[in-house]
Amino acid sequence: xxxxxxxxxxxxxxxGMRIRVALAEKGLKYEYREQDLWNKSPLLLEMNxxxxxxxxxxxxxxxxxxxxxxxxxxxxxxxxxxxxxxADPYERAQARFWADYIDKKLYDLGKKITLTKxxxxxxxxxxxxxxxxxxxxxxxxxxxxxxxxFGFVDVSLxxxxxxFYAYExxxxxxxxxxxPKLIAWTKRCMERESxxxxxxxxxxxxxxxxxxxxxxxVE
Amino acid sequence: MCIKKGISAAIAFAxxxxxxxxxxxxxxxxxxxxxALRIVWALRIKxxxxxxxxxxxxxxxPSLLQYNPVHRKVPVLLHNGRPIAESLVILExxxxxxxxxxxxxxxxxxxxxxxxxxxxxxxxxxGSIWSVFIKQGKEQEEAMVPAMENLKFLEExxxxxxxxxxxxxxxxDLALGWLxxxxxxxxxxxxxxxxxxxxxxxxxxxxxxxxxxxxxxxxWPARDGxxxxxxxxxxxxFAAASK
Numbered sequence: 001x002x003x004x005x006x007x008x009x010x011x012x013x014x015x016g017m018r019i020r021v022a023l024a025e026k027g028l029k030y031e032y033r034e035q036d037l038w039n040k041s042p043l044l045l046e047m048n049x050x051x052x053x054x055x056x057x058x059x060x061x062x063x064x065x066x067x068x069x070x071x072x073x074x075x076x077x078x079x080x081x082x083x084x085x086x087a088d089p090y091e092r093a094q095a096r097f098w099a100d101y102i103d104k105k106l107y108d109l110g111k112k113i114t115l116t117k118x119x120x121x122x123x124x125x126x127x128x129x130x131x132x133x134x135x136x137x138x139x140x141x142x143x144x145x146x147x148x149x150f151g152f153v154d155v156s157l158x159x160x161x162x163x164f165y166a167y168e169x170x171x172x173x174x175x176x177x178x179x180p181k182l183i184a185w186t187k188r189c190m191e192r193e194s195x196x197x198x199x200x201x202x203x204x205x206x207x208x209x210x211x212x213x214x215x216x217x218v219e
Numbered sequence: 220m221c222i223k224k225g226i227s228a229a230i231a232f233a234x235x236x237x238x239x240x241x242x243x244x245x246x247x248x249x250x251x252x253x254x255a256l257r258i259v260w261a262l263r264i265k266x267x268x269x270x271x272x273x274x275x276x277x278x279x280x281p282s283l284l285q286y287n288p289v290h291r292k293v294p295v296l297l298h299n300g301r302p303i304a305e306s307l308v309i310l311e312x313x314x315x316x317x318x319x320x321x322x323x324x325x326x327x328x329x330x331x332x333x334x335x336x337x338x339x340x341x342x343x344x345x346g347s348i349w350s351v352f353i354k355q356g357k358e359q360e361e362a363m364v365p366a367m368e369n370l371k372f373l374e375e376x377x378x379x380x381x382x383x384x385x386x387x388x389x390x391x392d393l394a395l396g397w398l399x400x401x402x403x404x405x406x407x408x409x410x411x412x413x414x415x416x417x418x419x420x421x422x423x424x425x426x427x428x429x430x431x432x433x434x435x436x437x438x439w440p441a442r443d444g445x446x447x448x449x450x451x452x453x454x455x456x457f458a459a460a461s462k
Binding site: 072077092101 | 289307312335338339
């Protein structure tokens with residue numbers, strides 16, 4: 001019996017992009033269903049009654065929610081191709097640790113840059129760059145956070161690069177100037193078909209963020 | 220009880236295993252941290268021998284700072300000299316390293332659900348209960364609404380089950396275990412019933428069942444100390460809010 005995979009998602013969503021990348025890494029066919037987050041569908045509300053958020057993966061009728069959890073699920077079910085988590089429990093723990101830290105910090109740090117001005121924005125930019133530098137330290141001289149292979153932490157982080165142009169534009173700063181190694185890493189990731197086909201074009205992300213700034217009255 | 224027999228067997232196995240492997244397991248914790256308690260429970264359930272290092276949060280040891288430079292928090296598990304931080308990450312590490320008395324289910328969808336509920340506990344339940352605790356009057360009434368919504372989701376999840384893990388204590392029980400201790404304490408300090416046996420019968424029963432399980436019961440932090448600690452935290456929050 002063929003697997004039925006449906007992804008409830010929203011094109012500019014960083015969290016949704018993680019799932020698109022993971023599914024592409026595993027070479028899986030699925031049905032993408034774009035959601036209207038301001039008019040949520042009955043299916044979304046039924047499949048994620050607790051958080052009512054995307055992304056939701058529906059595999060043979062069963063929903064899985066929360067992007068990091070979905071990526072682990074995909075990795076466990078389709079374990080024979082392109083493993084995302086390493087085999088060694090200690091390495092796995094380190095990967096989970098960094099993915100968790102990225103989840104706790106980076107989205108809010110970036111979002112705050114786009115929704116603030118002046119001195120407050122300067123502080124946000126500083127915090128954001130400090131965090132990216134910490135990640136650069138963790139990357140070190142490895143081609144990917146997963147080592148030689150593109151892995152779990154790379155999947156967790158790479159989608160943020162689709163927002164870098166928006167952050168730089170609204171924050172009036174250059175990420176590459178401060179974090180060249182990280183930008184080199186994003187370019188390396190973008191050479192992968194799974195990444196380049198999953199991330200939304202940075203200009204489109206920029207326009208979406210511009211819309212959100214108008215909505216929140218920042219502009 | 221199944222748990223007791225399993226534990227005896229697990230302890231015997233683990234001691235044999237440790238003698239052969241010469242493993243060193245150390246847990247950095249504080250006397251009261253609910254996150255560190257998760258690790259104590261997991262190690263006990265699996266019968267793993269370990270050393271405890273108690274930390275004073277106002278005066279963190281150089282070791283803690285060395286082993287958890289990013290967050291500088293407890294718990295940290297040190298296994299053969301290698302540190303792991305973040306309690307849910309540590310639980311998964313323990314489960315993958317020591318296979319006896321498994322905490323997570325085998326089926327991938329069930330595993331995803333277990334991870335989901337543990338995350339829900341940390342991301343939503345904890346914060347919403349804390350809001351009720353540190354607020355007063357009308358604000359407290361308003362804070363009860365999301366707190367009750369969250370607890371109702373947990374109530375639903377317990378339908379047909381003794382523990383979140385099914386017949387035996389599992390990953391989600393350990394992740395949510397703080398409820399079984401802290402709710403009663405907070406209710407006493409605030410003078411407000413949060414987990415009502417009539418409105419949340421399954422959750423009430425679980426708190427009792429979990430709290431009474433031997434490994435859990437033997438490891439609760441000292442009640443008096445906890446009352447003092449949380450009373451002080453509440454007072455400090457009110458003082459800060461009124462400035």
